[in-house]
Amino acid sequence: MTPTFRHALGALAFTLGLACAASPALAAYPDHSLQLIVPYAPGGTTDLMARIVAPKLGEVLGQTVVVVNKPGAGGALGSAFAAREPADGYTLVMAVESSHAVNPAVHEKSSYDPVKDFAPISNLANVMGVLDVRGDSNLKTFKDLVDALKAKPGRYAFGSSGSGGYSHLFGERFLSSTGTKMLHVPYKGLGPALVDLMAGQVEVVFDNLPSSAGFLASGKLRALAVASPQRVKSLPDVPTYAELGYPQLNTPSWFGLAAPKGTPAPILDKLNGAIKQVLSEPAVIAAIEQQGAVPDYTSREQFAAVIAHSYEVWQKVVNDIGFEKL
The missing domain is CATH 3.40.190.150 (Bordetella uptake gene, domain 1)
Known part of the structure; x- marks a missing residue:
């Protein structure tokens, strides 16, 4: 038996030994x-x-x-x-x-x-995705929001789940797409951001529909747009971003x-x-x-x-x- 062959057999035995030793642990997982x-x-x-x-x-x-x-x-x-x-x-x-x-x-x-x-x-x-404002906001439509932002650049604020998060960058993409400006207020999650939205501390939150659904149903929040291939069944009167002319926001x-x-x-x-x-x-x-x-x-x-x-x-x-x- 050559040294090379003996080495190969040894390596194979070592590998099989590891597999056998690991198998019981894997079989018992979790x-x-x-x-x-x-x-x-x-x-x-x-x-x-x-x-x-x-x-x-x-x-x-x-x-x-x-x-x-x-x-x-x-x-x-x-x-x-x-x-x-x-x-x-x-x-x-x-x-x-x-x-x-x-x-x-x-x-x-x-x-x-x-x-x-x-x-x-x-x-x-x-x-x-869903664009939220307060239920009693005077911003009734997507156009109302864009017009208000253009009339008073930087006057309004949007909350996000934190700097660098999806809701933050989506907000920045919205501002870039619409040619508007808003102040960004980061939170440690969208839950706290929604609480402050309803309290009037910020005017807009770019949320995901699941965390907003209950507040939208109760009237505490109003949706102005949704990111969806088609209109959402629970929000039949809310247009998609694509319908509003912003397909790049509709994913x-x-x-x-x-x-x-x-x-x-x-x-x-x-x-x-x-x-x-x-x-x-x-x-x-x-x-x-x-x-x-x-x-x-x-x-x-x-x-x-x-x-x-x-x-x-x-x-x-x-x-x-x-x-x-x-």
């Missing part, structure tokens, strides 16, 4: 509770989606999935935290367009890479699930299969649709492509609108 990091405050769309999916995901996996909110910096704090957690399948993170495409695109030195630092699992839902956003990079493929496959089962449950489908969103299961590879493509798109948007990176 054997304790998981944490699902939501990089935004309670009450926003990301939080709502997580809390719809987490209980059923826990049932499928046979362990509790605990939702943990870690808001701040437009989703960057929680996302960076998740990226540094052990890649053992016990930490998951809501990977959404705001935190995994927009935020890194607007920061000169992001604390995480949305493509390299995470292992995508699956998309969960595509969510329609729904995605909300998915990821794990830290390096999480073993068998665990990722098991999680992806669990999500597929969760998103086939009628109660989950109904809950997501009730929030004005559309369930959207994808393979791991498909979701990875979605994240990479969106990141490229938002980098281009940042350059095109002349947004000064943070």
Whole structure:
């Protein structure tokens, strides 16, 4: 037996030994509770989606999935935290367009890479956007808002989930598209921004429909436009941005699930299969649709492509609108 052959056999035995040692752990996964990091405050769309999916995901996996909110910096704090957690399948993170495409695109030195630092699992839902004002605002239509902004540049303010987040950059894109100006007021999530909108501290919030739906239904908020392929059933009188002449603003956003990079493929496959089962449950489908969103299961590879493509798109948007990176 040549030294080279003996070396090859030794390497093979070592590899098989590792596989055998790892197999029991993988087979037993999960054997304790998981944490699902939501990089935004309670009450926003990301939080709502997580809390719809987490209980059923826990049932499928046979362990509790605990939702943990870690808001701040437009989703960057929680996302960076998740990226540094052990890649053992016990930490998951809501990977959404705001935190995994927009935020890194607007920061000169992001604390995480949305493509390299995470292992995508699956998309969960595509969510329609909505332009909110107070229910008793004198701004009754989209035209009213644009006219008011042009008449008094900088007089009005819009709230967002944080500097560099989706709602922030969407607002900047709105201002660029309409040729208007507003003051930006960042919050630690869209939940707090909506509270201040209803309190009159800001005049506009560019939200996702799920977190605004209840307030719109009660009349506390009024929608002036929606980002949707067609009008939303629950808001039949509200035009889409495309109808209003701004097709570039008419794209729904995605909300998915990821794990830290390096999480073993068998665990990722098991999680992806669990999500597929969760998103086939009628109660989950109904809950997501009730929030004005559309369930959207994808393979791991498909979701990875979605994240990479969106990141490229938002980098281009940042350059095109002349947004000064943070």
